[in-house]
Amino acid sequence: MKSDKFFLGAAIAIFCSLGSQGIAQQSGTATGVKEPVAVPSQNGAGGLSPAEAEAAAAGKKLIEAFNQGNASLVVDMFLPDAELIDEAGTVHLGKEEISALVKSFFEKFPGVQTASQVESIRLVAGLALVDGSRTMMDKEGKSFSLVRYASIWKKTDAGYKIVSLRDIAEPVPPTPKEALETISWLVGSWMNEGTDGKVEMDYRWAEDGNFIVGDLLVSSADGSQVMKSFQRIAWDAAQGTFRSWTFDSDGGWGESLWSPSDQGWILESKAFTPSGAQGSVRVAITQETEDRFKIQGTNRLSNGVTEPDYEQIVVRKAPSAGK
Numbered sequence: 001m002k003s004d005k006f007f008l009g010a011a012i013a014i015f016c017s018l019g020s021q022g023i024a025q026q027s028g029t030a031t032g033v034k035e036p037v038a039v040p041s042q043n044g045a046g047g048l049s050p051a052e053a054e055a056a057a058a059g060k061k062l063i064e065a066f067n068q069g070n071a072s073l074v075v076d077m078f079l080p081d082a083e084l085i086d087e088a089g090t091v092h093l094g095k096e097e098i099s100a101l102v103k104s105f106f107e108k109f110p111g112v113q114t115a116s117q118v119e120s121i122r123l124v125a126g127l128a129l130v131d132g133s134r135t136m137m138d139k140e141g142k143s144f145s146l147v148r149y150a151s152i153w154k155k156t157d158a159g160y161k162i163v164s165l166r167d168i169a170e171p172v173p174p175t176p177k178e179a180l181e182t183i184s185w186l187v188g189s190w191m192n193e194g195t196d197g198k199v200e201m202d203y204r205w206a207e208d209g210n211f212i213v214g215d216l217l218v219s220s221a222d223g224s225q226v227m228k229s230f231q232r233i234a235w236d237a238a239q240g241t242f243r244s245w246t247f248d249s250d251g252g253w254g255e256s257l258w259s260p261s262d263q264g265w266i267l268e269s270k271a272f273t274p275s276g277a278q279g280s281v282r283v284a285i286t287q288e289t290e291d292r293f294k295i296q297g298t299n300r301l302s303n304g305v306t307e308p309d310y311e312q313i314v315v316r317k318a319p320s321a322g323k
Contacts, residue, residue, distance in 0.1 A: 052121045055128035055153050058160035059118060067113050071102045078162045079154065087147060087169035111139030128153040128160060133170070146170040176210040179235035183242075185290070186212060189317040197221050200317075206232075216246070250274055256283075264293075277303045291316035 048056060058077070065073035075095055078084070084092040084101065092101050106112065118132040129152055136145035147167040153160040190201040203214040216229040228249040236243045242258040244267075251274035256267040263286040271279045282299040292315050300307040 048121070049123075051123055051128070051155075054155075055121055055123075055130060055160050056118060058153060059116065059130055059151075062162075063114060063116050069106050069111070071099060071106055074102050075099045078165075079156075082162050083164050085164075085166040087167050109136075109138065113137045113139075113141075126155060127163070128155075134167075146173070173237060174235070176235040176237075179242075180210075180212055180233070183212065183233070186214075190314050191317050192312050192314045197226065201314075210234075246271075279303065 062074065062077045065077065075098055078095055078098055080095055081093070082095070082098065084098050086092065086101070092098050114134055114136050116132055116134045118130060120129075120131045122129040129150075131148075131150050133146065133148050135143050136147075137143050146169070148170055149165060149167050151165045152163040154163050184205075186203045187205060188203060190203075192199045197218065197220040200217045200219070201214055203212055205211075206213050212233040214231040214233075216227075216231060217225065218227040218229075220226050229246050231244060231246045233242060233244040236257075239257070241260070242265075244256045244258070246254040248254075252272060254269060254271035256269040259266045259268070261284065263284065265285045267283040267285065269281050269283055279302045280300070281297045284296045284298070285293060286296075287293045292313065295312050295314065297310045297312075300309060
């Protein structure tokens, strides 16, 4: 067991390992959703020109009709010869085919709701080109589909109507709980023991299910407490990876940013003491078995001074008698 402050604050806080491919597949490039692009700023209210605002209002009307489950109102937003190209690339031409599609969708997903994010509106030759993203949610409010869309609207005497709507499927980004499920094997009790003492770790799900939290106890060889810490592990949707924070009983704290590697994870960790001293370490985590993993610390600095590398083995505690 390493007993110095910067091991405790930065390295012990990150005793976890997982298959990095699983989370990469869930998250896509990051969250699986591109950041919204600002709608072009003009002179009208809300940063839109009057024509752009009218096109945006028509899009809002379409969403409201959809969320009412009113197929007739949805179809009424299309021109008679409009086209709708679904995520599979199938072209639905004209109101009759579009109506059949919408009615079938509502029958399959009763109570479905959608939320739309407009990313751009461009006016070209009397048409409004509106691009954005749309999330589908079931009646319980759980997201089950994410699409990017490109639409063309034409101004008519009855307002803007859809000429063409194309949906492109996007992977639905994981919720924090879904992302953390990948490391849920960490929940339980762990130990790293050496000649100079031991570190005990007990992890559990937070009550809201959106974090994994843990209590860390460092004891000396004679059993006396050296440090007690609390850790919180979170899913960083913006980065498409994990972050963790550790708060020590003496007022110090540490943080880590995780990056997937071929063997497991690389954590760039920093620790700060109550007096303002700082430390950092790069930790590689490799799972060896279901109940055992290895951590290797390199690039280790303690207040600007290089410290030796280290390697530690962490094992799952045996169940207590009677459990």
